[in-house]
Amino acid sequence: MNGIFPGLTFGKATRDAYGEALRDLGGTHPDIVVLDADLAKSTKSFTFGETYPERFWNVGIQEANMVGMAGGFASSGKVPFISSFAAFVILKGYDQLRMAVSYPKLNVKVCGSHGGISIGEDGASQQSVEDIALACALPDFVVCVPCDEHQMRAVVQAAYEHDGPVYIRSGRPKAPLIYDATPTDFRFGKATRLREGGDVTIIAYGLMVAAALVAHEELKREGIEARVVDMATVKPLDVDEVRAAAADTGAIVTAEEHLLHGGLGARVAQAVVGTHPVPMEFVGLDDTYAESGDPEALMRKYGLTAREVVDAVRRVVQRKSGRAAGLGAGAPR
Amino acid sequence: MKQDQRQARGAGARDIAALERRAVAVRRDILEMLTEAQSGHPGGSLSAVELVVALYFGGFLRYDADRPEWEDRDRFILSKGHGVPVQYAALAQAGFLPQSELRTLRRIDSRLQGHPVLGTAPGIEASTGSLGQGLSIGLGMALAARMDSRDVNVWVLLGDGECQEGQVWEAAMAAGHSRPDNLVAIVDYNKFQLDGAVEDIIGIEPFADKWTAFGWAVRECDGHDLEDVVRAFDWAQSQDGPACVIAHTVKGQGVTFMEHQNKYHGVAPTQDELARALAALPLHEEGGE
Numbered sequence: 001m002n003g004i005f006p007g008l009t010f011g012k013a014t015r016d017a018y019g020e021a022l023r024d025l026g027g028t029h030p031d032i033v034v035l036d037a038d039l040a041k042s043t044k045s046f047t048f049g050e051t052y053p054e055r056f057w058n059v060g061i062q063e064a065n066m067v068g069m070a071g072g073f074a075s076s077g078k079v080p081f082i083s084s085f086a087a088f089v090i091l092k093g094y095d096q097l098r099m100a101v102s103y104p105k106l107n108v109k110v111c112g113s114h115g116g117i118s119i120g121e122d123g124a125s126q127q128s129v130e131d132i133a134l135a136c137a138l139p140d141f142v143v144c145v146p147c148d149e150h151q152m153r154a155v156v157q158a159a160y161e162h163d164g165p166v167y168i169r170s171g172r173p174k175a176p177l178i179y180d181a182t183p184t185d186f187r188f189g190k191a192t193r194l195r196e197g198g199d200v201t202i203i204a205y206g207l208m209v210a211a212a213l214v215a216h217e218e219l220k221r222e223g224i225e226a227r228v229v230d231m232a233t234v235k236p237l238d239v240d241e242v243r244a245a246a247a248d249t250g251a252i253v254t255a256e257e258h259l260l261h262g263g264l265g266a267r268v269a270q271a272v273v274g275t276h277p278v279p280m281e282f283v284g285l286d287d288t289y290a291e292s293g294d295p296e297a298l299m300r301k302y303g304l305t306a307r308e309v310v311d312a313v314r315r316v317v318q319r320k321s322g323r324a325a326g327l328g329a330g331a332p333r
Numbered sequence: 334m335k336q337d338q339r340q341a342r343g344a345g346a347r348d349i350a351a352l353e354r355r356a357v358a359v360r361r362d363i364l365e366m367l368t369e370a371q372s373g374h375p376g377g378s379l380s381a382v383e384l385v386v387a388l389y390f391g392g393f394l395r396y397d398a399d400r401p402e403w404e405d406r407d408r409f410i411l412s413k414g415h416g417v418p419v420q421y422a423a424l425a426q427a428g429f430l431p432q433s434e435l436r437t438l439r440r441i442d443s444r445l446q447g448h449p450v451l452g453t454a455p456g457i458e459a460s461t462g463s464l465g466q467g468l469s470i471g472l473g474m475a476l477a478a479r480m481d482s483r484d485v486n487v488w489v490l491l492g493d494g495e496c497q498e499g500q501v502w503e504a505a506m507a508a509g510h511s512r513p514d515n516l517v518a519i520v521d522y523n524k525f526q527l528d529g530a531v532e533d534i535i536g537i538e539p540f541a542d543k544w545t546a547f548g549w550a551v552r553e554c555d556g557h558d559l560e561d562v563v564r565a566f567d568w569a570q571s572q573d574g575p576a577c578v579i580a581h582t583v584k585g586q587g588v589t590f591m592e593h594q595n596k597y598h599g600v601a602p603t604q605d606e607l608a609r610a611l612a613a614l615p616l617h618e619e620g621g622e
Contacts, residue, residue, distance in 0.1 A: 033477075033480075054480070055480070057476070057511075059507050060506070060507065060510075062500075062503035062506070062507065064465075064466075064469070064499075064500045064503060065469045065472075065500055065503035065504050065507055066469075067469075068466050068467075068468075068469025068470045068472075068473065068500065068504065069469050069470070069472050069473035069476070069504075069507070070473060071459065071469075071470045071473060072459075072469065072470040072471060072472060072473020072474040072475075072476075072477065073473040073474075073476070073477045074473075075451065075458065075459070075470075075473075075474065076473070076474050076477035076478065076481075077404075077477070078477050078480075080473075095463050095466075096466055096469070096500075098463070099460050099461065099462070099463045099466055100459070100460065100466055100469070100470055103450065103451075103460045104450070104451035104452055104459070104460045105452070106451075
């Protein structure tokens with residue numbers, strides 16, 4: 001997908017980093033057990049399974065049972081990491097995530113791989129575009145989407161250290177490198193400001209962080225200074241960072257590889273509207289499933305590239321200046 | 334060696350008459366708490382009384398009411414969560430809960446939620462009430478115990494209608510493959526579900542054959558004959574892989590006007606009905622201790 005992320009260097013897919021991080025963590029933490037539902041080679045949980053077969057359970061193609069079993073393991077003192085495609089573990093396992101994990105607040109870590117539409121040719125049945133909204137709707141769940149291999153390693157570590165349910169979305173394609181090395185300061189609920197700028201803030205997660213960085217460069221050429229925030233943790237949201245974005249830059253664009261309903265954009269809007277109502281624009285899938293196709297072509301067709309981020313920034317900055325000139329609905333502050 | 338310990342676990346608790354008295358006391362508690370709450374599920378609570386009594390008071394479940402989270406305790410999961418009054422009654426009689434707390438069933442701020450919730454009442458091991466999930470949780474517990482070489486047995490009580498849920502068979506298949514010898518499924522086969530007779534809605538027969546086909550050892554018993562229940566549980570504990578006890582029961586058992594009456598699946602007794610029911614369930618002088 002080099003074409004939509006010009007100038008960025010690609011690293012591993014976040015799913016590869018997930019498997020490696022889990023294997024590395026397994027060496028020092030014998031309480032970790034890993035379950036998969038016949039997609040271990042795709043989710044990369046097999047990397048753990050090869051090294052620690054006695055702590056690895058491939059339960060076959062039965063996501064609901066896998067989630068329930070994880071609840072049993074967790075209530076017996078184990079720390080289960082379970083994985084499948086995001087579309088399957090979240091949707092087929094949802095009632096079980098609610099009853100056997102969220103409601104009893106059990107220490108289960110769920111990794112949904114192949115998130116978003118960037119998995120490409122397999123098509124809409126395999127593309128998870130609702131998982132973030134659904135995971136965020138589960139009380140007590142931490143919901144996190146790492147943007148590159150380095151951040152994924154920090155996220156797996158943080159997930160182990162967090163006592164409670166965590167949902168991690170990983171991606172299939174190689175991801176552009178956003179960080180130089182595993183961040184040592186990663187915390188759930190703490191966003192990372194990647195670029196400074198006073199005109200607008202772009203808030204993104206996953207692959208869309210790379211799109212935001214590309215957009216930042218393009219906007220700079222137009223004289224628009226865009227702050228870029230990596231909101232890897234969608235829940236709990238870093239509300240302070242969101243409100244700072246509203247207060248400092250007066251306009252926000254969110255970008256996510258997900259349906260617009262109930263995702264990052266909705267959560268950011270909820271965070272700002274009470275105290276800092278500023279113009280917002282939302283980049284994401286607008287009430288649609290995608291289709292089969294080359295990942296890059298899909299991201300272009302469904303509006304998930306830097307170009308859409310740039311367009312959204314232009315619109316939101318125009319509305320912001322309109323409001324400042326007294327043409328809008330009212331002063332933001 | 335493990336088998337010897339299991340035999341020891343069940344030994345010395347074969348006073349069937351005492352268990353029968355206990356069953357009467359549990360039935361009375363169920364009826365009283367449901368009448369007080371004016372809400373809940375009598376039919377499927379009453380059908381499971383002997384099964385739960387045998388587990389808690391027949392020496393099968395190893396527990397310490399003063400240490401409900403003791404690591405080596407056996408686990409009991411009520412997968413048919415709507416039947417929870419029978420478990421609350423047993424927990425109160427076993428010393429996990431004050432008897433007076435049964436009156437708070439389904440009231441605001443109570444630990445006795447309408448369906449079981451892990452982390453509320455002591456002795457509840459899983460949140461259930463969305464049917465079909467308990468066997469998966471139990472399998473996870475059984476495998477965790479096996480990994481750690483802990484002598485922990487896991488008992489999961491399922492409803493017959495619940496076995497229409499696909500997840501039950503996912504768990505049965507997975508257990509048939511991994512073959513934990515410390516997992517027992519008990520089916521309270523009372524022949525009714527909310528909307529009517531199981532055989533009229535989606536029949537589950539041939540039921541024993543299904544479990545056998547999934548790799549389980551299966552035995553049927555009369556779920557209200559405590560001698561037969563105890564024999565079946567003894568047998569289940571001695572199996573080398575997962576075992577299923579299909580207990581033939583009567584919905585509403587012990588209250589003549591509720592027996593076989595689907596109306597009482599989810600309707601609490603009135604005060605008048607309670608009085609009639611209790612009159613037919615006299616406490617033996619040694620019962621209900």
